[in-house]
Amino acid sequence: MTRIFKVTTLFLLVGASVFAQKKVTVDEIYTGAFRTKGMDELSSMKKTNQYTVLNLDRNSRRSQIDLYDFATLKKVATVLDTKDHKELQSIDSYSFDASEKKILIATNSNPIYRHSFTADFYLFDIASKQLSKVLEAAQEPTFSPDGTKIAYGKENNLFIYDIASKTSKQITSDGKKNAVINGITDWVYEEEFAFVRAFDWSADSKKVAFIRFDETDVPEFTMTVFHKELYPKEEKFKYPKAGEKNAIVSLHLYDVASAATKNVNLGNYSDFYIARLKWTNDANILSAQVLNRHQSNLDLIFVDGNSGAAKVVLNEKDKAYVDVTDNLTFLKDNSFIWTSENDGFNHIYVYDKSGKLKNQVTKGKWEVTAYYGFDEKNKTIFYQSVENGSINRDVYSIGLDGKNKKRLSSQTGTNNATTFSPNFDFYINSFSSATEPTVFTLRESKSGKEVQKIADNVALTDKLKAYELPTKEFFVLKTGKGQELNAWMIKPKNFDASKKYPVFMYQYSGPGSQEVGNHWLSANDYWFMMLSQQGYITVCVDGRGTGFKGAAFKKVTQNNLGKFEVEDQIDAAKVIGSYPYVDKTRIGIFGWSYGGFMSSNCILKGADTFKMAIAVAPVTNWRFYDSVYTERYLTTPQENASGYDENSPINFVSNLKGKFLLIHGTADDNVHVQNSMQMIEALVQANKQFDMAIYPDKNHGIYGGKTRIQLFNKMTDYILQNL
Template sequence: MIESLKKGGLLLLIFVLATSGLQAQALKKVTLEDVFKKGTFSQKSVYGINWMKDGQYYSSLVNRAGFPAVVKINLATGEEEEVLLDGRVLGINFTSYSFNADESKALIATDVESIYRRSSKGVFYVVDLVTGEKQQLMNGEKISYATLSPDNDKVAFVKENNLYMVELATNKLTQITTDGEWNKIINGSADWVYEEEFSMAQAFKWSPDGKKIAFIRFDETEVPEFNMQLWGKLYPEDYRFKYPKAGEKNSEVSIRVYDLASGQTSKMDAGSETDIYLPRIYWTQDPNQLAFIRLNRLQNQLDLFHANATTGESKLILSEKADTYVDLDFNDNLQYLSDGKSFIRTSEQDGYKHIYHHAMDGSLIRQVTSGPWEVSELVGVDEKAKKVYFVSTEASPLERNFYVIDLSGKNKKELTPSKGSHTINMSPDHRFFIDYYSTADSPVVVTLKEASGKDIKVLEDNAELQDRLKSFALGKKEFFSFPTVDGTELNGYVIKPADFDPNKKYPVLMYVYGGPGSQNVRNSWGGTRDFWHQALVAEGYIVACVDNRGTGARGRDFKHATYANLGKLETIDQIEGAKYFAKQPYVDANRIGIWGWSYGGYMSSLALMIGNDVFKTAIAVAPVTTWRYYDTIYTERYLQTPQLNPAGYDDNSPITHVNKLKGNFLLIHGTGDDNVHFQNTVDLVNALIAADKQFETFYYPNRNHGIYGGNTTWHLYTQMTDFLKRKL
């Protein structure tokens, strides 16, 4: 009896092993074609959410048989009830929409073309939602940032550096500014450097009553021009635009308010110093009171002003200073409460980004949140219930979860306890929210929820993608941390082949960005680069990533550690990461490589040169090679000016370290990069030649910082894959 059981158990074991072997064989390897040609791993989501005024519905932009449509969704059921805009009926293939305050009209855009990273222009229409009639603005000329007025009957926009307004009932056009001129004066939209580094493109706002428009005016006359050649014609064209490199002249900025009734424009008093930044304007609840933020050139002092929108007279409300720099919140976490008596903001002043409640005179009422974790976004303030909703890293720097807390700072509650990353879109009445939730292993699931966190309906579960993923041999993203030689704890992840054998020796490719406040090591769904890494893993590589000092989500001290000396500590930490992997028994210590893009290309270049004893190979895509060539706002925030801190610019430039190059180096750049100029790569190439170093390089004609378009992405990643197969 025992013998027969042994035989049966053995047969069962053989069957299980054989079956699992067949299953493993049946799983497909991720290929470059899957990632870049077939879109095999593209995830779906829910776009164009617009909460409607009655609190019972929201609208969403969907695709219907190849045409855009805006549908109305019942919040109680999650079901579609009505089509509000139908692109097929309108005969317009629109890509964005917005409603006026009473939801009687919609503003839609089509034929939109990008200018730089956030700026664009397109053809705009106003659609009457009752009659279905459409009204084309400016006879179809392309305009930027068309915005409906709060009182429903006007649209403001920017065209050719001037601010305009049109009255919808009469089609009467008012040109608010007349001095706009290319490469000289800009009204109502940001100059290049504000757009890139202060995350803004539109630079005007309607007052709450629709009677005034506040706007920022940029005088870039004295800003030096940068010249890019555009290839493809018999004689290449010059493209010249204003780009202030570190230490050079910035635009002179001023804030103006246009009064519709009088037709007069007033200038707000921002002080006598002109070498400043004015990166944000806000209307308070008082339609004649404008708020604005002023930063000094070194960005180590942030001032909040309130100004009389008629006279321009201003008053300093609060000031925050730092030995390094004061963080300007790019999520616009400044909200004026409807009682007109107070406002909410975020600040890093206690060492971590937290929420503060101030009276209108700037005095502190209380710090609402506190602890050794960061508020990543202030989602909303429910004034009636006296509750504040926010996303934070309290659970872990790798996670993002949604919380609610009383305005008093008590009774904090987590609303999304699932581990992973939650992005929140909350209704203005704070009764509902849409949760975009993902982990490193699972694509986004979009769920409509009650404010309590209770599910109403799953709007997108990416079930098709989930099923598709099961047929591929994917490496799992494993998170870890390790101490460096000086005791700093660093977070990282590693992806091993699905058929990983601990007795084998694998080559390792590290992926780096590493710039101030950035974060690559997160428990969230990745994108194209993650699946390129999976394609490499399928070929027998291990892919790893380490977030060095200077990166985000771990408090001010960790982030500001690299101040005035960019590149030094970050490179040390990446080398420490490589040494950590070199000690692992499953790693071939002689085959460790690193790659990165932009700041990551800067890092991979430095790592290969300074860490020539641990790194064999590096790829640098669109790298900064000297901070002297990068823009004022970003560079001086972290390095001061070249005049004040020349060593900070030169000591950790890859150009300075070319003599240390020993390994295999691939350098890639787009010649049309308006952000990190091709000049960076040209000068590094010259230095490498002078140092008699052999390397490989490739340029993409006319491609910008993203290096895409047509067959470009496929070509780029195929080239990098081939290089790694040859050199790693």
């Protein structure tokens, strides 16, 4: 489960007099009037000290891939311009082969689920400027390391396209919808393990490793699609709910020359996940990360590419769960870099090629939040962390031996190294804070010194002056039970401490999440500021279970999702209600997805604290949600029935006193509308009055056309009328 409510940062157009406070409107927020300058589809080259950017002309729909020099930031050339190739209507994404002489371009993309999509793909030869269509409605095409072939998925099977002969060869033939998938993940892997491409090329281009998903026995979910048809249609897809059967996964090696496929025996596992697949720098050694169903035991396995023999080189155990990341990095000698919460905080470790620990690179009671890469020449690792406070992010460098650590960023807020030059001499840093919109700068990697500014949003800052928006205030809230929680507050600009204000609380609260962060405003922030202009205080509190404060703080909710998180929101509301400028009889709460689960629980379990609640796309009973996410935190319903039932809002509807608005999209493939339908029936049978809004054929994000505008206007009106 991932957050939906966060939206791309935006900028405000100002047309009114600067002498009067201009009012923020929902229409402005959700018609794209708020957009910061950014850098689209930036890709660092590997062969030259350059990078490419996909530049889009939104009016003419013209696209071009431009090449820039890292040292000067000057444009070197236009690699490809769609105006020169009429057959290419647009560029959705692109990738280079290893030689950086060919580009694979995606167009006509059609989304499937959150990350997956099909697209038509064109191959562009940079030297000859020749463009040719090579694939239709394909998934995840990937160049072989030698650049002669492209492996891809289509209709649940794997294929290899030979560039020279312009022909495709089918690797698998048993793929079938809702039965078998080869090389592409199923729904639950895509959503919860966050990857789609379940195949990988060996370093010598001789083999393709892939995962096969047998979904035959996975229960099928049926979703009604209404559209404008006379008779609604039914979409069926495999969705393993908590405690139900998962797809049976298996690992296979395909030899390109012999066209033979070898099955890999990973070991004595049952009911397991292959959460990651990656060839090492040794062309004959494949790595696979295998998790038990509880996700409390992870084995990093090395597989011999010839014999298929498998051995465990690293094992991680946790009383709660082990996080899976993409941070595994193999060095030239096949030793590897790994991140782990072994000491209670997420840190970087180095192991030799046999899996023996060489050293722990980073240490301290703080979290590494991103691993950027390794400079082989200078034996230096680059990473992001919360060493400067859990709501901030900074960029650091450190030696592979754990020495010579340097803070490269200098401003307090959110710093992110978006890309490094191939020689690691430079990096592009994006910085923002709650008071400063995003700025992109080129910096030296050794010192962090700014070389040149690339883009800023000073114009945005000037335009926002007409709105006289308040400042987001960060603080630590201490509950009556002694919990110290990160929080922020947005007060009306004309705040008067002698008055009493209603409070609207926003939260997400899911495991490892964070809403209290020092970064530039997102669409929800603009909405909250709009509410501040109408006399409301908005407060956000990250309770126990959220991230970046250590494993103990994050995993305290294990086997009891919704218990401590709800306690913390209720306790926080009581503290806020004690402030002299707050009307404690007028406190509301809102959330989306996991946040909707929380806001539903808060209005029920905190019936005497909250006057109203809005829940969008909420889980109302974890028995209805998917196996991978739910069992990671609760184990199965068969093992932990009380953990499921004692914190499911559907079981506490009789407590409802305040106003409750329930919102859901009928085409939500993630949190099924079944959750809200069951909640509605429980409320009806408890003879409780409530309000609801159902959005036909809208998914978990509830958007499209005027949908977001109508939705947020509805929620705004509900707040004005009931809080």
